[in-house]
Amino acid sequence: MKNLITGKNLLSGLVLLALSNTVVLANERAITYSEDIAAILFDKCSSCHNPDGIGPMSLLSYEEVRPWAPLISYKVERREMPPWHLDQTVGIQAYKNDVSLNAEQITKVIAWAQNGAPQGDPALTPPQPNLPDAGQWQLSSTLGAPDFVVKSPPYTVTANAQDQWWVRNTSFEGVIDEPRYVRATELKGSYPLGVKVLHHGHAQLRSFDDNGNRASGPVGRQGVGKGGDQFPEGTGMLIYPSGSINWNLHYFPINEIVPNEQAEAAVWLYPRGYKPEFETRGEQFFAADSGPGGLWANDLVLPPDSVKSLQGVRVLEKPALITSFRPHMHMRGRAQSLQAIYPDGSRKMLARVDKYDHSWQINYEFAEDAAPLLPQGTMLMITSTWDNTADNPNNPDPRQWVVFGQRGVDEMSHLWLGITYLSEDQFDRLTAERNARLTAASGE
Ligand code: HEC
Structure with a gap:
């Protein structure tokens, strides 16, 4: 095994340590897609690299993965994929939405690609992950239908261009009829093409409280590794029935024109009259x-x-x-x-x-x-x-x-x-x- 995994510019002593401790000790067999790599890709990549996802290619089967093995190894070794740009040597390291690979997983991916990216026994491949339905609100499985959905103005994403960063406002008048506490929010592109081009973005409500002071907060954030924001039980964000929503949307073209794309933000409210113990501005x-x-x-x-x-x-x-x-x-x-x-x-x-x-x-x-x-x-x-x-x-x-x-x-x-x-x-x-x-x- 050893000669397979002495990558040219492995990142750090940490990787080498993991390499000598874990991968080499673990067993004498070759690292294969079926037994080692598929589980890593299912867990850490498939949420974006699936036919409906924002990743440029699907990585759900050996056939799909094989041609990309060298580039996967390169991106993983440099920690460019999965996207997680945190300094892992200082500060807090426990995050709810951590999509990063650990040193052992990185070592395995590099070793596998260097060894020609073998498939191994297909029967040993773990079952494909249950990917959430990209056309549905993910929070609706636990919270039911949202209380309201607001849409961004339409924007046509061209087939081939640089990524596009787009900012517009829509009115929030009349969406709710009295101040309410928000419990959860979710933002996505419209299904099916919008979800692929909307790379990330946020919808920020800009309203005014009863004293005329600015009271803004997010009514939708789409980011990495998750499908919605739910405040802990007893925590809410107060919103007022006025103002506007500022849409800040980042699109990545996908080789196919996406006409009149409208991002959608869904909001779940606490019941009328409910006052949460903790108030947040989100x-x-x-x-x-x-x-x-x-x-x-x-x-x-x-x-x-x-x-x-x-x-x-x-x-x-x-x-x-x-x-x-x-x-x-x-x-x-x-x-x-x-x-x-x-x-x-x-x-x-x-x-x-x-x-x-x-x-x-x-x-x-x-x-x-x-x-x-x-x-x-x-x-x-x-x-x-x-x-x-x-x-x-x-x-x-x-x-x-x-x-x-x-x-x-x-x-x-x-x-x-x-x-x-x-x-x-x-x-x-x-x-x-x-x-x-x-x-x-x-x-x-
Ligand atoms: C949060 C979504 C997301 C996750 C998770 C993710 N990717 Fe990506 N990946 C993208 C997007 C979007 C791009 C294209 C833009 C870019 O390169 O930043 C990309 C690009 C790539 C590329 C380069 C493709 C090219 O044509 O240049 C490779 C290789 C890749 N990803 C592999 C992986 C692997 C392997 C994992 C898991 C270990 C992973 N990605 C996890 C979203 C993701």
């Missing part, structure tokens, strides 16, 4: 326009062939539970991190993305007991790093000066956090409950 934009000390980078100047980092901090005025992290920069963006500086001065790296890629807007959803619970007065520090050199594979031209702007070739920086603000009592209770769970789990 996702909050963290940058200068939402308070002093943020980081929007509107004074950024990035000289040709340079690397630069900027930092900004925000102080939490109330205790908070952070449920997700979604970094945003453009083509020169390379890394972004979120650190907590606690009131006692201690610091903790919460999460860091080190392979940022503008064409993927991934929402990293912390696993329940890993989600940061932060006391009032904690400072959140965002650090963004841009790489305007030729080393950055996404850089269209390292000879350019780059400044702030809306286009992908301009730059910006901000962060979307899933955040629920808490009272002191709620903070103490959630902390105690979590500690009890963690103690019980470690005692078992």
Whole structure:
């Protein structure tokens, strides 16, 4: 086995360790599609690489997979596929929607491809995964039909072009008749072609509360590795019957014209009159326009062939539970991190993305007991790093000066956090409950 798996530029000592510990020890037989690789692809790739999915090819059978084996190995080795751009050496590593491969799985895929991608005994192939019906709302299996569905204005996605980033507003007047609490949301392209071209996007409700203050929140987010957002029981997002929905949709052409595509957002509400214990804004934009000390980078100047980092901090005025992290920069963006500086001065790296890629807007959803619970007065520090050199594979031209702007070739920086603000009592209770769970789990 050993000679099969000494890949030329294996990523790290970690991989090599896994390689010598696991793969070599495990057995003497060759790694085959049927016995080893199919299970990995079913689990980690098929949600996108299926006939209805956003992946450019289906990877559900040996016949489909075989021609792609060298490219699969290349993308997997570089951790470009599955798309998961998190730095796996620092910060929280437990996420609800983690689609990444572990070191052993990566090693297996590389070894298999180097050995000519053998099929093995077809009878040993695990059953194909049960893929959700792309024409149905995935949350409807547990929540029933949504309370309302809103649609984006139509947009024709051409057959062959660069990916397209499209922003429009629709009115939200008359969709609900009184303020209501949202329980869950889901966003998808229309079936069948829309679901293939809608790579990711979000529908943001921009309305005003009874005092005329802005009250915005997501009524749909389509991202990686999941089909909807459901708040935990007892947590809701209050929406008002006014304003507009801002559609922010990223399309990837699929070699076939998709005329008048309309993205759809479905919303499930709590019953009328119900008041959840925890109120969330769903996702909050963290940058200068939402308070002093943020980081929007509107004074950024990035000289040709340079690397630069900027930092900004925000102080939490109330205790908070952070449920997700979604970094945003453009083509020169390379890394972004979120650190907590606690009131006692201690610091903790919460999460860091080190392979940022503008064409993927991934929402990293912390696993329940890993989600940061932060006391009032904690400072959140965002650090963004841009790489305007030729080393950055996404850089269209390292000879350019780059400044702030809306286009992908301009730059910006901000962060979307899933955040629920808490009272002191709620903070103490959630902390105690979590500690009890963690103690019980470690005692078992
Ligand atoms: C969240 C959806 C998603 C998941 C999960 C995913 N892919 Fe992909 N994959 C895509 C999309 C979209 C593209 C095309 C755009 C791109 O390359 O970023 C792609 C591109 C690729 C390509 C390059 C194809 C080409 O023509 O350049 C390979 C190879 C690939 N994926 C393999 C995999 C493998 C193997 C896995 C699992 C280990 C996987 N992908 C998981 C969505 C996904």
